[in-house]
Amino acid sequence: MRRAFAILASNPLSLLGLILIGIILICAIFADFIAPFPEHRGAVVDFANFNQAPKWPHLMGTDLVGRDLFSRVIYAYRISLILGVVVLGIAVPVGVTVGLIAGYFGRYTEFALMRVTDVFLSIPPLVLAMSIMGVLEPTLINGMLAVTAMWWPWYARLVYNMTRGEKEEGYVLAAELIGASRLHVMFREVLPNCFPSIVTKMTLDLGFIILIASSLSFLGLGVQPPTPDLGSMVADGAKYLPDSWWLTIFPSLAILIAVFGFNLIGDALRELFGADQ
């Protein structure tokens, strides 16, 4: 772990990624202390300062009801990250278990499980999440549900492919010969060998979940106002282009920077582990 960190820090690109993500994490965790106007994350109205271009003390300007954009971006980061962690927290165990079972048992189990996975994968990701969100009420919890529903199949497929390869390896045959249970072989023998790929994918996915969640709220199918969200901030601001450009550009850049940071780290991890995807 420490060695991995040292290698990441020695490469300028992944170091940049670590710095970007570090700053975003600190902002999200300590939002209450860092945001200049913490109360602006909610439904606050300050018509004295509405729709102002960036200038001190409003680093990114203010929105149409006078809220500080910088504060709202910081709180939006917090919500996006919570969403990402929760989605991965559910999607990864589910997907990994399905993939392990399908890959290890083979035959009919494999056919049934992988066809179900195919069904989920053959609806374009955003469209699946959209239809789930459309049916449920658009809240943060339902947003997590919708994104989770589209995310687990990717882990199922990744682990399934790896398990099929590992199953033939000597150490698995040895464990089976000395009478280890199937559960033991799957979770204690095969799974640890899939960890590097899973961790790499999770890092990349944190960025992509932010991307997808913001896409949903951009369409009005995600987190609802007054909760700050990067996607809905862009959608609201886009109506006032080009005059109030800051309303769109800063939330857009905020998405770009976060996803870019996670991608830089994920790329470096991929090279480090030599994981092939």
Next chain:
Amino acid sequence: MTPTILIFVRRVGISCIVLLGVSMLIFAIARVIPGDPARIALGPSATAEQVAKLRAELRLDEPITTQYGHFLSELAQGDLGISLYTNRPVVVDIAQFLPATLELIFVAGAMMIVIGLPLGIASARWRGTWIDNAIRMIALLGVSAPSFVWAVILMLLFAYFLPLFPIAGRISDTFAIEQVTGFLFLDTLIAGNLAAFGNAAWHVILPAFALALSGIGQTARLTRANMVETYDKPYVEMARSYGVPDRRIANRYAFKPSLIPSLTIIGLDFAAMLGNAFLVEAVFAWPGLSRYGVSVILRKDLDAIVGTVLIISATFLIMNLIVDVLVTIINPRIRYSRTAS
């Protein structure tokens, strides 16, 4: 039958099973709606009898399995039901909006191939140099933002600050083109109106590029990764020691084996565009399936939601099928190993 046809038939079969699964999944999702779709369609002023009548018409009171059975038998006749939002058959609605979306996707897909592949090849050929670093950076930026972010940024830069491209729409209002296929590129050509064709092309560039950017990035990244791997193979070293020029090594020896994985990712990206097109269409007021899709979702218009998702998924599966067949034709190893097993 030749092996390629056999594989094709098998793939079509699997795709049909998957599509049936999709219809079940999306049908189930659409049926767990909390509100009453009949009530939403008729509005709060409708009487209880009116709501009950519409519920009966929509078969909402029957068990879900019976509803699904009716849905399948109607689907077999090419009927996807009536949209409560437009009061027209869903099939007619989709036929009206789908061509605009497909046109956008095809142009974006072409950009992805024409820009993404050469970037990947250049990056691998000059790997480790500043060219490589610059391309890798651009490619990574491309995949690091949702397409609506690129749409907004491109629009601000190239439609507002530098007014090079139009801000919205498919074609200027001054052109009246008769709808034949719904594809403007074809319709303008059928009408023989080259100025209108040019105008339509001019309108599509910015939205298509916004849509293509993440695909360009992914294609370039994957092509580079595969080519770098191929460069380490002994036969490339041998070609080099024979004095084969760099350019030829890059284009033939290193690129060709990398084409197959690149093609697969291009197919996947093509399909992902079907979803991302929603975002770009919203920014550029592109009259495609997106506005229809989002409004039927917001109005809980059951038949229209199911129909739209089903058509999109079918398009997605067809695209994947085409890619699969292309890969099989290009790669003899797959062709023979699959028939042998």
